[in-house]
Amino acid sequence: MVVFDKPHALTDAPLHYCPGCTHGIIHRLVAEVMDELGIEGKSIGVAPVGCSVMAYNYFGCDMIQAAHGRAPAVATGIKRADPSKVVFTYQGDGDLAAIGTAETVHSAARRENITVIFVNNAIYGMTGGQMAPTTLPGQVTQTSPYGRDVSVAGYPVKVAELLSNVDGAAYIERVAVNNVKNINKAKKAIKKAFQNQIDGKGFSLVEVLSTCPTNWGVTPEKALTWLEENMMPYYPLGVYKDIYAEEETK
Amino acid sequence: MSKSCSILFAGFGGQGVLFAGKFLAYKGLDEGKQVSWLPSYGPEMRGGTANCSVIISDDPIGSPIISEPDILVAMNLPSLDKYESTVKKGGKIIIDSSLIGRKVERDDVEVFYVPATELANKNNTPKLANMIIAGKLMKECDVIAYDHMREALAHVVSARHQDMLEVNLGAIEIGYNA
Amino acid sequence: MAEKVLMKGNEAIAEAAIMAGCRHYFGYPITPQTEVAAYMAKRMPKIEGGVFLQAESEIAAINMVYGVAATGKRVMTSSSSPGISLKSEGISYIAGCDLPALIVNVQRGGPGLGGIQPSQSDYFQATRGSGHGDYHLIVLAPASVQEMASLTFKAFNLADKYRMPTMILADGTMGQMMEPVSLDMGEVETYEKPWALTGTNMEREHNIVNSLSLVPEELEKFNFERFEKYKAIEENEALCEEFMMEDAEICIAAFGIASRVSKNAVIEARKQGIKAGLIRPITLWPFPKKAFAKAADKVKSFISVEMSMGQMIEDVKLATECKKPVTLCNRAGGMIPSPEQVLEAIIEANKGGDK
Numbered sequence: 001m002v003v004f005d006k007p008h009a010l011t012d013a014p015l016h017y018c019p020g021c022t023h024g025i026i027h028r029l030v031a032e033v034m035d036e037l038g039i040e041g042k043s044i045g046v047a048p049v050g051c052s053v054m055a056y057n058y059f060g061c062d063m064i065q066a067a068h069g070r071a072p073a074v075a076t077g078i079k080r081a082d083p084s085k086v087v088f089t090y091q092g093d094g095d096l097a098a099i100g101t102a103e104t105v106h107s108a109a110r111r112e113n114i115t116v117i118f119v120n121n122a123i124y125g126m127t128g129g130q131m132a133p134t135t136l137p138g139q140v141t142q143t144s145p146y147g148r149d150v151s152v153a154g155y156p157v158k159v160a161e162l163l164s165n166v167d168g169a170a171y172i173e174r175v176a177v178n179n180v181k182n183i184n185k186a187k188k189a190i191k192k193a194f195q196n197q198i199d200g201k202g203f204s205l206v207e208v209l210s211t212c213p214t215n216w217g218v219t220p221e222k223a224l225t226w227l228e229e230n231m232m233p234y235y236p237l238g239v240y241k242d243i244y245a246e247e248e249t250k
Numbered sequence: 251m252s253k254s255c256s257i258l259f260a261g262f263g264g265q266g267v268l269f270a271g272k273f274l275a276y277k278g279l280d281e282g283k284q285v286s287w288l289p290s291y292g293p294e295m296r297g298g299t300a301n302c303s304v305i306i307s308d309d310p311i312g313s314p315i316i317s318e319p320d321i322l323v324a325m326n327l328p329s330l331d332k333y334e335s336t337v338k339k340g341g342k343i344i345i346d347s348s349l350i351g352r353k354v355e356r357d358d359v360e361v362f363y364v365p366a367t368e369l370a371n372k373n374n375t376p377k378l379a380n381m382i383i384a385g386k387l388m389k390e391c392d393v394i395a396y397d398h399m400r401e402a403l404a405h406v407v408s409a410r411h412q413d414m415l416e417v418n419l420g421a422i423e424i425g426y427n428a
Numbered sequence: 429m430a431e432k433v434l435m436k437g438n439e440a441i442a443e444a445a446i447m448a449g450c451r452h453y454f455g456y457p458i459t460p461q462t463e464v465a466a467y468m469a470k471r472m473p474k475i476e477g478g479v480f481l482q483a484e485s486e487i488a489a490i491n492m493v494y495g496v497a498a499t500g501k502r503v504m505t506s507s508s509s510p511g512i513s514l515k516s517e518g519i520s521y522i523a524g525c526d527l528p529a530l531i532v533n534v535q536r537g538g539p540g541l542g543g544i545q546p547s548q549s550d551y552f553q554a555t556r557g558s559g560h561g562d563y564h565l566i567v568l569a570p571a572s573v574q575e576m577a578s579l580t581f582k583a584f585n586l587a588d589k590y591r592m593p594t595m596i597l598a599d600g601t602m603g604q605m606m607e608p609v610s611l612d613m614g615e616v617e618t619y620e621k622p623w624a625l626t627g628t629n630m631e632r633e634h635n636i637v638n639s640l641s642l643v644p645e646e647l648e649k650f651n652f653e654r655f656e657k658y659k660a661i662e663e664n665e666a667l668c669e670e671f672m673m674e675d676a677e678i679c680i681a682a683f684g685i686a687s688r689v690s691k692n693a694v695i696e697a698r699k700q701g702i703k704a705g706l707i708r709p710i711t712l713w714p715f716p717k718k719a720f721a722k723a724a725d726k727v728k729s730f731i732s733v734e735m736s737m738g739q740m741i742e743d744v745k746l747a748t749e750c751k752k753p754v755t756l757c758n759r760a761g762g763m764i765p766s767p768e769q770v771l772e773a774i775i776e777a778n779k780g781g782d783k
Contacts, residue, residue, distance in 0.1 A: 011634075041630040046495075047638075056636045062625040064498050064637040067521050070491035073483070077495020077503070078625065080479045081452060085627055103491070106484035272434070272606070279434055279608050287434070287606040291460055291544070312692035313685075314605050317766050405434070 007031035009040040013057045020213040020220020022177045023051060026119055027058055029177075029187045030090070033194050034061065043086040044078050046071040048100075050092035051125040069100025072107035075114045086197055088115040094124045097133040097157045104163070111168035111202035115193045118159060121210040122231060129215030133157040136234055141215070156234065160207045164240035170202035172241040176209035176232060178224045185237075201244060209235055254307035255393040256316045258333060261325025261346075263300040266380035269406060270323075271302035273384060277394050277402040278306035286314035299328050306393045321391060323383055324350060325366070344386055346379060362386060364428050370421065378421035385425025396426060432608035437576040437598060438463035438506075440609050441532055444577035445504055446471060447613050448584035450530070452479045452496045452503040454489040456511060459544045460600035461534035464506040486511040490518030490531070497527035498637040500624030502584055506532035508600075509550050510541060512558060519593055520559025524639030526623075526654070528587035530580070531565070532596040534603040537762035545762025546600035548684060549736035554597045555713040555743070562651050564658050566594040566665065567712040569683040573607035579710070585617040590661060597712060599735065601685045601764065661714055668716035669708040672698065676705025678777045679723050681744045682733035683709045686765060690733045693770035702778045712740070720747035729777045730754040733770055735763070753780065 006012075009031035017023045034040045043061035047053055049068035056063035066074040071089035079087040096104050096118050107114065123141055124130040130143040134156050138147040148156075160174040171193060175186035186208055193204035209231050213223035239245070257274065261267040268289050278285040289302040303316040318338045324330035325346045334354060337343055342360045348367035364386050366379035388396050399419055407414050435443070442464050445453070453468040465482065472478035483489035489505045496503035507515060512533045522529050533554065537547040550558075557563045566586050568579040576598060583594040628634050641647040669687075672694055673679065682690040687708040697704035707723060709716050723730075729752050732741035738756040745754050757773035759765045 040628065042627040044499075044625050044627065053640060056638055060628070060634055062627055062635045064495070064525075064625060065640055066494070067491060067517055070487065070494075070518070073488040073491035074495040074498075076481070076488075077452070077454070077492035077497075078499055079495075080481065080492070081496040081499040081501050081503075082626070102484050103488050106488065275434055275606060279432065285434070285608060288601065289604055291600065291604050311607075311688075312695065313689040313767060314601070314607070315685075315689065315764055315766075317768070 007035045009034035009060045011058055011060050015058060016054060017051065018214040020211060020223055021051070022210040023119065025177045025183060026117065026186070026208050026210065027055070029183070029190050030088070030117060031059065032187065033191045036191065037194055037198065039086045039194065039198070042084065043088065046075045046078070046087070046089040048089065048091040048095040050095045052090055052092060052119065053126065055090050069095050069098070070103055071095065071100065072103040072112070072114070072116065076107055076110070076112050079112060079114050083113070086115070086194065088117060088194070090117045091119065092125070093118070093120045093122065093132045093134040097159050101157075104159070105166060108163050108166045108169040108203045108205070111170060113197050113200055113202050115197050116203070116205040117190065117193075118205055118207045119210045120159070120207055120235065121212040123212050123215045125212050125215055134159075136230055139230075158235060160205075160235070160240040163205060168203055169205070169241055170243050171196050171204040172207075173239045174207040174209065174235060174237050176227065176237055178209070178227050182237070207235075209237070252308035253393050254305065254309065255321065255391050256319050257304045257306075257321045257323065257387065257391070258301060258316055258319040259304065259323045260299065260301035260329035260333060261380075263298055265300070265325050266377065267300055267323070267325060268302050270380040270384040271304045273381075273402060273406045274304050274306065274387070274394070276405040280398060280402050281394060283307060283393065284309065284311050286311050288314045299326070299332075301329065321387065323387060325379065325383065326350065327352070330354070342390055344383055344390065346383060348379075362390065364425065366425065369424055369428065373421065373424060375417050375421055378418065381418050381421035382425035382428065385422035386428055388422065389426050432610050434606045435573055435609045436463055436604060436606050437570070437573045438534065438603040439467045440573050440577040441506065441580045441596060442467035442471070443611060444580040444613060445530065445584070446475065447611065448502065448581045449616050450502040450504050450584060451475065451477045452501060454481050454483050454492040454503070454505050456483050456486045456489050456507065458508045458511045460536060460546070460603050461506050461508045461532065463603065464532060464534070486514035487518065490515035493529050494518055494522050494527065497522060497529040498525070498625045500621035500626065502528075502588075504530035504532065506534065508534050508536045509538050509547070512550060512553065516553075516559035519565070520557070520561050520563065521639055522593045523557070523563035523565065524561060525637050526591045527593070527637070528591055529593045530583050530587060530596065531593060532580075533598065535597065535599040537760070543762040544600065546602070546685060546764060547735050547760070547762055548599055548686060549739065549760065550597065551712065551734070551736060551739035554595055555715070563654065564592075564713050566590070566592065566661065566714070567597050568594065569597050569710060569712050570602060571684050571687050571708060573602070573605060574609050576602060577609050577611060578613065581613040586665065588617060588619045590657060592657070597684070599684055665711060666714040666716040666718065667710035668719045669710060670719060671706040671708065673705035673707065673723065675703055676723070676726070677703040677728045678705070678774050679727040679730050680704065680706045680733055680770070680774070681709070681720070681730055681740060682706065683712060683740065686733045686735055689765055689767050690770050692767035693774060696767060696771050697774045702774055704774050709740070715743045715747060717747040720744060721749070724748035724751040727752060729780055731757050731770075731773050731777055733757045733765060733773070735759055735765070
């Protein structure tokens with residue numbers, strides 16, 4: 001008999017996320033992967049500033065909370081201090097792709113042997129729905145009330161594409177959690193990103209397209225449709241870089 | 251009586267004034283003296299003027315900054331122009347006369363004109379004018395002795411260049427006898 | 429006693445840190461402290477477990493320090509004034525998470541990009557907590573290359589003892605000059621660190637290193653507790669050197685290189701029959717209040733000699749409760765006061781009589 005149970009690597013603390021937000025799903029995937037790989041006891045997670053700031057309460061492994069955008073630098077310190085630990089960051093789009101761009105790019109360039117879970121929901125959630133570096137052209141937010149005008153606010157940052165051009169990055173994949181099939185794919189990618197670290201393969205990042213019904217101003221169900229119709233065409237899913245797969249096919 | 255000597259070693263970047271100053275500081279340290287070595291730093295080190303202040307003393311050293319040196323070493327004209335007036339009354343100025351055309355204007359200091367660059371070229375060690383001047387300085391500075399030079403030099407000549415020890419010693423000797 | 433070697437102040441800091449068990453250094457080039465990074469780059473790869481990493485920015489460097497500090501290992505960064513401004517957010521986090529770490533500031537003139545010559549104008553930044561929120565660093569101010577080493581060593585012990593960041597506040601002169609140093613550093617103190625992120629090993633509850641506290645009652649409690657600790661530090665760790673203070677009538681307050689210049693001036697003043705003395709704070713926070721309070725009952729006046737527009741003078745006034753006049757004798761922007769300038773200030777103060 002299969003019992004749908006909570007992964008051990010998730011604590012009993014009730015999640016604070018809004019209804020329909022997919023952070024909960026992504027947390028669960030990370031925790032399931034920790035369970036399956038048996039690494040909870042030697043993992044150290046880095047929580048960002050943003051909606052997932054309190055991720056330190058939800059993951060059962062040792063946790064630290066980093067300043068806005070600095071999670072990859074903090075993870076670098078931890079991993080360098082003890083390479084035997086499995087170190088991951090869990091970051092949103094404002095944290096990773098705006099204020100923390102330098103830390104993201106340079107930790108990838110150094111091929112830091114860490115795992116980055118990057119949750120892209122095209123908006124600043126915690127502060128109440130402002131334009132993010134990943135907000136789509138024309139998308140209405142609190143700070144782009146007439147829609148993102150690229151002539152003024154510039155273009156969204158495509159993190160997976162960007163990092164795939166960084167020599168040090170080992171594995172970059174973009175996934176989504178909009179349906180069961182994609183959730184399964186997302187889990188596979190996250191597992192690979194952790195396995196890579198265990199195998200010493202270097203910087204691995206999984207970009208997860210996620211929803212924010214509250215700040216998008218739609219129902220949870222509509223949010224999934226919005227993600228499919230707007231985000232997925234702009235941010236195509238797929239493996240952007242996998243140096244080991246490339247080596248294998250050579 | 252306790253003795254103290256403050257030396258300002260000045261020239262172009264690349265002439266080795268910091269190196270020569272370091273050697274003097276180590277010589278003092280080897281003799282059990284109190285010493286300090288303070289370099290100028292920043293962009294002027296790359297080709298502009300460079301200098302270092304060395305104090306060798308029997309007593310603890312207060313400020314390592316020298317406003318009135320007992321001895322000024324000037325290895326180029328800008329250094330002489332800048333620091334001539336700062337030398338203590340009754341102090342000494344040592345000049346590389348190969349590179350500085352003019353004479354010292356003051357008459358209340360003792361001046362030594364050493365054609366260091368010329369002597370260095372003649373000796374086939376064109377980069378060691380600094381050590382020739384250092385040799386002269388050792389003769390004129392009564393705080394440190396002219397002995398155990400090899401030991402003092404060994405501190406500053408890097409392990410990779412121990413072959414340079416002999417030539418440095420030779421240059422110092424030329425200066426001492428100049 | 430160990431043999432004395434000639435070292436640059438910046439190198440003495442680096443070597444003493446290694447002797448203190450620091451195996452993790454993160455930095456970013458900036459004059460006039462770059463020798464610390466260069467020394468670490470050379471030494472760390474040769475030491476077991478040694479990590480030297482040149483970060484992409486001062487901001488990244490301090491956050492790498494934050495990460496290592498959370499694992500309980502000894503860690504440091506160094507920079508100069510503008511770089512310390514950039515690190516200040518991270519320093520606030522380290523203080524807010526009660527983590528030990530060493531930050532070295534080899535000061536240069538400011539504000540803005542300023543210059544690269546020595547300065548003491550980051551006194552406020554260092555002693556008031558450079559980032560946001562209520563916190564302190566233990567701030568040590570070396571006045572010789574020997575102290576660059578010994579106070580660095582001490583700073584690591586203090587950081588572990590009190591679980592808080594410590595700072596070496598030096599300046600360009602101290603960093604660049606060479607003096608004889610004995611590397612006889614004493615004991616590395618070790619402390620239990622049950623709070624450290626070492627992995628649960630599935631044997632304990634997870635440790636969380638965090639400064640977020642959304643319930644104000646709780647955050648207030650943390651602040652009160654932290655300041656109880658600070659009170660104990662103020663009681664036990666304040667350090668200063670008193671020079672010719674037994675019968676002094678004019679008391680100079682100066683730290684770092686300014687105290688060296690001032691010493692010369694005090695000696696010269698004594699030759700002229702003026703009873704001058706010097707109190708040199710070695711810890712800037714905690715400020716050696718008691719020494720100044722004691723002096724306030726004896727001397728005619730105080731002179732604060734600083735390489736800034738006058739920052740420590742406020743602490744001198746507070747410590748002496750303004751019982752006696754306190755004047756400022758200063759240079760700024762990278763200039764160093766001369767012994768003559770300080771002597772003039774002493775002569776001037778001595779004329780002041782018993783006002």
